[in-house]
Amino acid sequence: MRRPRPRVRGLRGVLGSPYQLLLLACSFALAGYAGVRLLAGETVQVLLWFVGSALLHDLVLVPLYATADRALVRLLGACGRREWLPYVRGPALLSGLLLLVWFPLISGRVAERYAGAAGLSGDGFLARWLLVTAVLCAGSGALLVARSLRLRRATKVRPPASH
Structure with missing residues (x-):
């Protein structure tokens, strides 16, 4: 028996509720304001950074994510371990997000500028x-082992109770 497809009602079904749109517009406005305030006097550079980062993400990083994920699915599928996917994707996603956000400081390119602005060392x-990446991977591995042990115990055949 087939389920009927949900109907999309005009633009609201595509765009979401008015509250969602308002929240999204406010978050963009807040991000733009924060960017302009952080780099006061460099508004054009802030706009270029926003547009450039969106283009870099959409044209370079999304295809890279998709290719890496397809390779991971094929690799784990070939090994018969597709159930491991969330335990690899989780730490990879969080580590990649941290790398993306903190790349200038991780790469050491802006350590002097950071030290001058924050008064803290940009090293380390x-x-x-x-x-953090190692801890995320170790934690995910520990969760996988715990899940595997729990499933193994649950699937063991227990002898029938004697009366």
């Missing part, structure tokens, strides 16, 4: 990012 971001 690479080591911290690697440590």
Whole structure:
């Protein structure tokens, strides 16, 4: 028996509720305001950064994510371990997000500028990012092992109780 397809009602079905649109517009406005305030006097550079980062994400990073994910699915599928996918995707996603956000400091390119603005050393971001990545991977591995042990115990055949 086939389920009927949900109907999309005009633009509201595509765009979401008015509250969602308002929240999205406010978040863009807040991000734009924060960007302009952080780089006061460099409004054109802020706009170029926003447009450039959107283009970089959509034209370079999304195809890269998709290709890496397809390769991971094929690799784990060939090994018969597709159930491991979330345990690899999770730490990879979080580590990649941290790398994307903190790349200038992780790469060491803006350490002097960061030290001048924050009054803190810009050193050590690479080591911290690697440590966080290792902890994320270890935690995900521990969850996978715990899940595997729980499933193994649940699937063991227990002898019938004697009366």
